[in-house]
Amino acid sequence: MLTINDVHVHYSVGRKTLRAVDGISLEVAAGETLGIVGESGCGKSTLAKAVLGLVKPVKGSVTVDGQNPDGLAGVALLGFRRNVQMVFQDPYASLSPRRTILQSLLEPLEVHQIGNDRKERIARAEVTLDAVGLDRTSLSRYPHEFSGGQRQRIGIARAIIADPKLVILDEPVSALDISVRAQVINLLGDIQRMRNVGYMFIGHDLALMRHVTDRVAVMYLGRVVELGTTAEIFDNPQHPYTRSLILSAPSPDPTKRRTTPALDGDPPSPLDIPAGCRFQTRCAYRTEKCLTDDPQLIQLGDARRIACHHSNTLPAWTSG
Amino acid sequence: MPAVLEIENLRIGWTDSAGEHVIVDGVTMAIHAGEILGIVGESGSGKTLSMLAVLGLLPVPLTVLGGSIHISGSPVTPATAPGMRGKRAAMVFQDPMTSLNPVFTVGAQIAEAVTLHQGLKGQAAMDAAVDALRKVQVPDPERRAKQYPHELSGGMRQRVMIAMALACKSEVLLADEPTTALDVTVQAQILQLLRQLQQETGMAIAFITHDLAVVAELCDRVVVMYGGKVFENTDVNTLFAHPGHPYTQALLESLPDRAVPGQPLVSIPGQPPTSGQRGTGCPFKSRCRVAISACDAPLPLVQLGTVDKPQLVACHRVSEVG
Numbered sequence: 001m002l003t004i005n006d007v008h009v010h011y012s013v014g015r016k017t018l019r020a021v022d023g024i025s026l027e028v029a030a031g032e033t034l035g036i037v038g039e040s041g042c043g044k045s046t047l048a049k050a051v052l053g054l055v056k057p058v059k060g061s062v063t064v065d066g067q068n069p070d071g072l073a074g075v076a077l078l079g080f081r082r083n084v085q086m087v088f089q090d091p092y093a094s095l096s097p098r099r100t101i102l103q104s105l106l107e108p109l110e111v112h113q114i115g116n117d118r119k120e121r122i123a124r125a126e127v128t129l130d131a132v133g134l135d136r137t138s139l140s141r142y143p144h145e146f147s148g149g150q151r152q153r154i155g156i157a158r159a160i161i162a163d164p165k166l167v168i169l170d171e172p173v174s175a176l177d178i179s180v181r182a183q184v185i186n187l188l189g190d191i192q193r194m195r196n197v198g199y200m201f202i203g204h205d206l207a208l209m210r211h212v213t214d215r216v217a218v219m220y221l222g223r224v225v226e227l228g229t230t231a232e233i234f235d236n237p238q239h240p241y242t243r244s245l246i247l248s249a250p251s252p253d254p255t256k257r258r259t260t261p262a263l264d265g266d267p268p269s270p271l272d273i274p275a276g277c278r279f280q281t282r283c284a285y286r287t288e289k290c291l292t293d294d295p296q297l298i299q300l301g302d303a304r305r306i307a308c309h310h311s312n313t314l315p316a317w318t319s320g
Numbered sequence: 321m322p323a324v325l326e327i328e329n330l331r332i333g334w335t336d337s338a339g340e341h342v343i344v345d346g347v348t349m350a351i352h353a354g355e356i357l358g359i360v361g362e363s364g365s366g367k368t369l370s371m372l373a374v375l376g377l378l379p380v381p382l383t384v385l386g387g388s389i390h391i392s393g394s395p396v397t398p399a400t401a402p403g404m405r406g407k408r409a410a411m412v413f414q415d416p417m418t419s420l421n422p423v424f425t426v427g428a429q430i431a432e433a434v435t436l437h438q439g440l441k442g443q444a445a446m447d448a449a450v451d452a453l454r455k456v457q458v459p460d461p462e463r464r465a466k467q468y469p470h471e472l473s474g475g476m477r478q479r480v481m482i483a484m485a486l487a488c489k490s491e492v493l494l495a496d497e498p499t500t501a502l503d504v505t506v507q508a509q510i511l512q513l514l515r516q517l518q519q520e521t522g523m524a525i526a527f528i529t530h531d532l533a534v535v536a537e538l539c540d541r542v543v544v545m546y547g548g549k550v551f552e553n554t555d556v557n558t559l560f561a562h563p564g565h566p567y568t569q570a571l572l573e574s575l576p577d578r579a580v581p582g583q584p585l586v587s588i589p590g591q592p593p594t595s596g597q598r599g600t601g602c603p604f605k606s607r608c609r610v611a612i613s614a615c616d617a618p619l620p621l622v623q624l625g626t627v628d629k630p631q632l633v634a635c636h637r638v639s640e641v642g
Contacts, residue, residue, distance in 0.1 A: 039503040039504075039505060039506075040474075040503055147591040147592075147594075148363075149591055150591065177362040177363055177530070177591075177592050178362055178530050178531075178532075178571060178574075179362060179567075179570070179571060179574070179588045179592060179607075180587075180588070180591060180592075181574070181585075182574040182584075182585035182586060182587035182588065183587040183588070183589075185576075185585055186584040186585055186587055189584060204503065204504060205576070206504070207533070207575065207576040207577045208576045210576065211576040211579050211581070211585065212576075244505065245504065245505065248504045248505045248507070248508040249504050249533070250504075250507070250508070250511070250531070250533035250534050250536065250537035250538075251533060251536065251537070251577070252532050252533040252536045252560065252572070252575055252577050252578075253536055253560060254536040254537075254556045254557050254560050255557065257536075257537055258508065258537065259512075260512065261505070261508040261509045261511075261512050262505065262508060263505040263508075263509075264509070265459075266473045266475060266476075266506060267503075
């Protein structure tokens with residue numbers, strides 16, 4: 001349904017080129033959740049922008065439901081955008097404080113000319129509010145009258161009201177209070193089951209990613225370094241970086257503390273991507289080959305892809 | 321072990337013609353030398369305000385309405401707080417970019433604090449700053465000391481803030497979500513650094529967070545706050561193995577780590593209350609699965625556990641849920 005084919009997004013920074021996304025191919029099926037994990041600067045957000053058609057790839061293509069935004073303009077581009085929506089991390093920043101919830105919900109319907117008249121559109125807004133578990137009286141209220149969790153429900157309502165095929169969820173619960181996160185995660189699951197929508201779920205909470213995703217792509221400096229089903233990635237990670245990420249995540253069990261950090265230092269700047277394997281500067285399994293040869297993403301199993309020269313000679317995985 | 325920081329029945333709020341508006345209501349906790357205390361709570365639980373009160377930095381119009389704060393036996397009052405800030409208690413905030421001055425080098429900023437609190441001047445202060453950067457494992461500290469905050473990564477900036485507290489030889493470090501804005505890989509590095517420094521210097525650390533996994537990873541004891549009150553105060557192993565308060569229990573059950581694969585997460589209904597909506601009695605009662613009408617009465621403090629490992633729980637229903 002979503003196909004990202006060898007997408008490159010580069011920015012010019014002074015005389016240098018920032019290769020934010022540097023050759024990524026991914027797919028998301030209808031009703032599927034693909035998780036995207038990686039440190040800041042790995043290109044997750046740029047990839048999301050490319051999928052939304054907000055930045056133009058220098059190479060490669062994005063196709064949603066057979067449509068490609070390149071070369072589209074006006075009504076045709078609008079039609080593409082109707083199929084791809086986004087839920088942002090901070091719902092307060094993504095809702096206009098001066099518009100009622102009704103106005104915010106009607107806008108996508110008006111833009112995409114959904115519904116014959118205002119009455120039909122209001123009816124649709126009401127049904128969508130029901131779907132996200134908010135009272136219909138909320139329509140005449142303003143964003144500041146709601147709590148963080150309720151505002152995120154409004155953000156979700158706005159994303160799904162035009163019936164998109166794909167929703168990009170960019171850290172949708174990170175800014176919410178811990179006691180309301182589970183409600184919002186469960187709501188996203190219900191909506192997916194009901195509408196068969198595909199999710200691209202960007203997140204950093206690995207325990208949560210493990211629970212909500214079907215497949216996971218691990219990104220590092222503009223590339224996917226490992227891709228697999230959620231069970232494969234978490235039960236048997238085969239890329240040294242994936243292993244380090246999993247070992248870095250704190251575990252809510254004080255009897256299983258990590259004694260040493262799994263990775264030293266920060267990721268290198270995407271302005272100065274290391275030669276050879278991008279991860280070589282921080283990798284414990286680095287050899288001569290890694291300094292010069294850029295490993296390609298090779299297919300291991302049905303859904304499994306790994307970019308590492310040494311993935312078949314790594315020691316067996318233990319999470320302890 | 322003596323308590324480095326002692327907070328007794330602290331009440332914070334503001335007063336107007338209608339009377340007192342209480343936001344933090346009767347908070348009691350202590351941090352001992354060489355201990356890392358986790359303070360867990362959601363936004364509006366009062367965790368950050370309690371720590372700001374320790375530094376005498378409550379935002380206007382909030383004031384301490386009652387109770388007491390002592391650092392190593394000396395009372396903290398509006399008059400004494402400015403003299404204790406930095407020297408006896410230092411704070412590290414979530415976003416180090418807003419606490420560092422963008423137009424001075426980080427070395428100069430640490431040196432300034434050293435001059436103010438240790439009396440060292442000129443090169444001696446700068447040497448102490450470089451030394452502090454080395455202690456927080458900043459690579460190449462001489463060069464880093466000459467850099468400006470924007471030249472450092474988020475993790476490095478947070479190390480600079482910790483170096484400042486170290487250089488001033490503060491007795492207690494108040495860390496307010498210091499790793500929330502960092503990547504998990506860098507978070508793991510900062511947690512290890514704090515643990516190591518605490519072992520080397522014996523500094524007492526209060527670690528404010530909403531992340532229970534970080535608490536499990538780092539802390540010795542935990543205070544759970546909700547709606548301006550302390551709900552539970554116990555050692556970290558007891559909290560995770562036998563949480564006493566229904567709120568703590570519900571939070572732990574809602575963690576994705578404890579979810580059954582393929583099943584929805586266990587969720588807590590409703591929203592945390594704002595300070596105006598708390599009413600009387602337990603602030604969690606409207607969301608609590610074991611609440612009864614008795615929960616409208618002021619919260620009792622029930623002591624569970626043993627004399628060595630006490631578990632304090634503020635709940636009417638503790639005998640039902642234990």
